[in-house]
Amino acid sequence: MYNNINISHVFVLDQDEAYDFYVNKLGLEVAADMDLGVMRWLTVRVPGDPDRQILLEKPGPPSIDEASAEQIRDLVTKGATGFTFGLTTDDCRKTYDVLKSRGVEFTQEPTEHFYGIDCGGRDPFGNHFRIVQLAPEPIEPPAQS
Secondary structure, eight states, X not given: OOOOOOEEEEEOSOHHHHHIIIIIXXXXXXXXXXXXXXXXXXXXXXXXXXXXXXXXXOOOTTTSOHHHHHHHHHHHHHTTTOEEEEEEOSOHHHHHHHHXXXXXXXXXXXXXXXXXXXXXXXXXXXXXXXXXXEOSSOOOOOOOO
């Protein structure tokens, strides 16, 4: 029925600051940056990957009423929106070191798991993301006791 997911979104409080973080610090590239009159359509993607974009969406009209937008801004600021997106890399520790040197805030250092090595970070607004270096071969999760 479906072929893939081509776009998802992350709520951000300031699109200029989001542009700086996601492009200049995290290393993603701008896929689209358009003034639609009623809103700015700003999307980023992994460099060279046209199949998946993240809309850096400022909560508010026209899609969300102002009262709801205020609640969303509060939740984002508290870091209460949960996991927003995941990125894969060939070398999690190296990626962590590069991003840390650029000022990216991490909530977890690279850690080995049965599925690979991953780390967790936050954008300037409070959104959580993860970066994973997948294990070379699928590994079964540990048995639950």
